[in-house]
Amino acid sequence: xxxxxxxxxxxxxxxxxxxxxxxxxxxxxxxxxxxxxxxxxxxxxxxxxxxxxxxxxxxxxxxxxxxxxxxxxxxxxxxxxxxxxxxxxxxxxxxxxxxxxxxxxxxxxxxxxxxxxxxxxxxxxxxxxxxxxxxxxxxxxxxxxxxxxxxxxxxxxxxxxxxxxxxxxxxxxxxxxxxxxxxxxxxxxxxxxxxxxxxxxxxxxxxxxxxxxxxxxxxxxxxxxxxxxxxxxxxxxxxxxxxxxxxxxxxxxxxxxxxxxxxxxxxxxxxxxxxxxxxxxxxxxxxxxxxxxxxxxxxxxxx
Amino acid sequence: xxxxxxxxxxxxxxxxxxxxxxxxxxxxxxxxxxxxxxxxxxxxxxxxxxxxxxxxxxxxxxxxxxxxxxxxxxxxxxxxxxxxxxxxxxxxxxxxxxxxxxxxxxxxxxxxxxxxxxxxxxxxxxxxxxxxxxxxxxxxxxxxxxxxxxxxxxxxxxxxxxxxxxxxxxxxxxxxxxxxxxxxxxxxxxxxxxxxxxxxxxxxxxxxxxxxxxxxxxxxxxxxxxxxxxxxxxxxxxxxxxxxxxxxxxxxxxxxxxxxxxxxxxxxxxxxxxxxxxxxxxxxxxxxxxxxxxxxxxxxxxxxxxxxxxxxxxxxxxxxxxxxxxxxxxxxxxxxxxx
Numbered sequence: 001x002x003x004x005x006x007x008x009x010x011x012x013x014x015x016x017x018x019x020x021x022x023x024x025x026x027x028x029x030x031x032x033x034x035x036x037x038x039x040x041x042x043x044x045x046x047x048x049x050x051x052x053x054x055x056x057x058x059x060x061x062x063x064x065x066x067x068x069x070x071x072x073x074x075x076x077x078x079x080x081x082x083x084x085x086x087x088x089x090x091x092x093x094x095x096x097x098x099x100x101x102x103x104x105x106x107x108x109x110x111x112x113x114x115x116x117x118x119x120x121x122x123x124x125x126x127x128x129x130x131x132x133x134x135x136x137x138x139x140x141x142x143x144x145x146x147x148x149x150x151x152x153x154x155x156x157x158x159x160x161x162x163x164x165x166x167x168x169x170x171x172x173x174x175x176x177x178x179x180x181x182x183x184x185x186x187x188x189x190x191x192x193x194x195x196x197x198x199x200x201x202x203x204x205x206x207x208x209x210x211x212x213x214x215x216x217x218x219x220x221x222x223x224x225x226x227x228x229x230x231x232x233x234x235x236x237x238x239x240x241x242x243x244x245x246x247x248x249x250x251x252x253x254x255x256x257x258x259x260x261x262x263x264x265x266x267x268x269x270x271x272x273x274x275x276x277x278x279x280x281x282x283x284x285x286x287x288x289x290x291x292x293x294x295x296x297x298x299x300x301x302x303x
Numbered sequence: 304x305x306x307x308x309x310x311x312x313x314x315x316x317x318x319x320x321x322x323x324x325x326x327x328x329x330x331x332x333x334x335x336x337x338x339x340x341x342x343x344x345x346x347x348x349x350x351x352x353x354x355x356x357x358x359x360x361x362x363x364x365x366x367x368x369x370x371x372x373x374x375x376x377x378x379x380x381x382x383x384x385x386x387x388x389x390x391x392x393x394x395x396x397x398x399x400x401x402x403x404x405x406x407x408x409x410x411x412x413x414x415x416x417x418x419x420x421x422x423x424x425x426x427x428x429x430x431x432x433x434x435x436x437x438x439x440x441x442x443x444x445x446x447x448x449x450x451x452x453x454x455x456x457x458x459x460x461x462x463x464x465x466x467x468x469x470x471x472x473x474x475x476x477x478x479x480x481x482x483x484x485x486x487x488x489x490x491x492x493x494x495x496x497x498x499x500x501x502x503x504x505x506x507x508x509x510x511x512x513x514x515x516x517x518x519x520x521x522x523x524x525x526x527x528x529x530x531x532x533x534x535x536x537x538x539x540x541x542x543x544x545x546x547x548x549x550x551x552x553x554x555x556x557x558x559x560x561x562x563x564x565x566x567x568x569x570x571x572x573x574x575x576x577x578x579x580x581x582x583x584x585x586x587x588x589x590x591x592x593x594x595x596x597x598x599x600x601x602x603x604x605x606x607x608x609x610x611x612x613x614x615x616x617x618x619x620x621x622x623x624x625x626x627x628x629x630x631x632x633x634x635x636x637x638x639x640x641x642x
Contacts, residue, residue, distance in 0.1 A: 071488070073434065074435055082437070098433060098437070118409065119383060139499055144385055170485070179561070180552050180559075199553070202552075203550060204533040286494075291495055
């Protein structure tokens with residue numbers, strides 16, 4: 001099983017993005033890096049020009065680069081961006097909206113987590129239409145993942161599961177960052193740039209519960225599947241996805257790599273991860289078929 | 304199989320039927336079409352006490368067809384791998400009981416029906432979140448979808464533009480609960496309760512709801528133990544739907560409706576414009592609603608649609624009173640400032 005770095009969900013400054021991916025290229029033990037704006041089409045102009053340079057840097061470092069498409073496609077610029085991306089042949093693309101599927105036709109592509117590949121029938125259909133790799137929805141429990149992964153293996157389709165980072169819980173046509181500041185999506189002034197790890201929302205009791213990232217709603221806690229990692233390969237999962245958060249992602253990748261390689265045990269990995277992600281709690285409930293926010297420890301069927 | 308039902312008349316009123324009694328009520332009140340689901344995870348309103356057994360659906364189809372009304376079956380959830388047989392069986396039963404169309408979201412389900420039950424008409428559920436001409440065309444091209452239920456995020460000019468570019472009918476919601484998140488892409492309930500909207504057909508399930516009294520006599524509405532909203536003693540406590548809760552952000556410490564106020568969608572005033580934009584069918588949300596609600600809403604919209612068809616101005620005062628908390632919105636349909 002290989003580690004991947006999923007597409008950055010937040011609106012980081014261009015300088016920060018460039019530094020981030022340069023360091024990932026040089027130091028992170030991930031085989032594949034997904035690039036591109038998945039959440040908000042208004043952000044893309046800020047860093048699009050830098051993408052070829054990032055690709056070059058990552059490729060030179062031996063990483064496979066995949067370009068991810070928008071999750072929500074409604075406006076003309078979103079439709080054009082999606083169509084344009086689907087013309088690309090020199091790199092793999094990961095599609096997150098059915099509009100992308102239409103444009104891609106039967107040509108090879110990856111299926112992103114927003115396309116809802118929940119079951120063997122859907123994966124079979126997608127494989128017949130050119131899908132080579134599927135990232136499953138984060139909320140899928142282990143039992144369903146196992147069946148989906150076996151079906152995918154039969155079809156020669158790669159299977160990816162998110163093992164680190166905030167859970168993507170919802171997207172909307174409305175920008176909640178703009179709304180929080182009394183603005184609308186059209187005059188947002190890119191206020192989301194102020195929250196490189198999302199804007200926290202707490203309940204009326206002061207309990208942190210969710211994060212707002214533009215049109216996206218995420219979990220407060222990070223998904224963390226270290227304990228489950230060693231059993232994933234046997235289920236047929238080929239890739240484990242780390243989602244970029246505002247922490248030392250190189251260090252995060254090393255923790256997962258060492259647990260995956262059996263060099264440290266999951267408990268030690270978790271202790272290290274806690275030190276890297278100060279102040280953030282971890283969850284693995286989705287994997288265990290329970291409320292996503294929960295953290296289930298040491299179950300007999302953990303993996 | 305009987306001859307396919309006639310869906311050709313524009314201005315079709317598509318009404319909720321959570322129970323056989325509600326179905327008969329909606330048909331009697333003038334529904335052109337009713338939509339319903341089985342008592343399991345195959346539909347997105349898998350709530351206790353709702354939906355149809357096989358004999359109930361069989362009798363209900365007969366009731367509706369005898370009165371010239373059509374029946375749609377919602378098969379609009381996403382089967383988790385390993386459980387696809389439940390959706391397969393539901394599709395077979397839909398075909399056998401001669402429902403007039405199935406409303407689907409999952410590509411595997413759509414392909415299965417298109418292949419195994421080619422006589423069964425397909426509508427694309429709002430749960431598929433097809434919000435561009437390209438996405439809609441994908442489902443038309445591959446699965447023969449005849450109608451798309453549009454997400455509640457588009458303005459009327461945008462709907463008109465989409466209509467020019469797609470080969471199928473458009474259905475839009477006009478009344479009822481106003482969902483804020485992209486349907487079919489929301490795991491909020493799953494995060495807090497372990498029950499999934501996409502896989503289990505539940506949203507903020509009643510079994511996980513509690514109301515707890517504060518020291519000051521106020522009330523907290525909770526889901527899965529999390530406080531979704533707080534109400535002063537003189538306020539009416541609402542249902543704890545996650546996307547309609549009040550939360551605090553760093554610069555909004557007082558708490559605010561981070562996603563949306565608890566308002567209902569009411570597009571009654573926009574009916575003529577929607578028809579002008581090429582909307583073929585109007586959908587009323589509310590399979591979880593009572594018979595009396597269904598009777599009033601369906602009856603009022605029947606009169607409104609008939610008035611619009613006759614070129615008259617519809618009388619809508621009664622509909623406003625039915626809206627949740629007496630507050631209504633035209634959502635995204637009137638202006639893109641909603642976004």
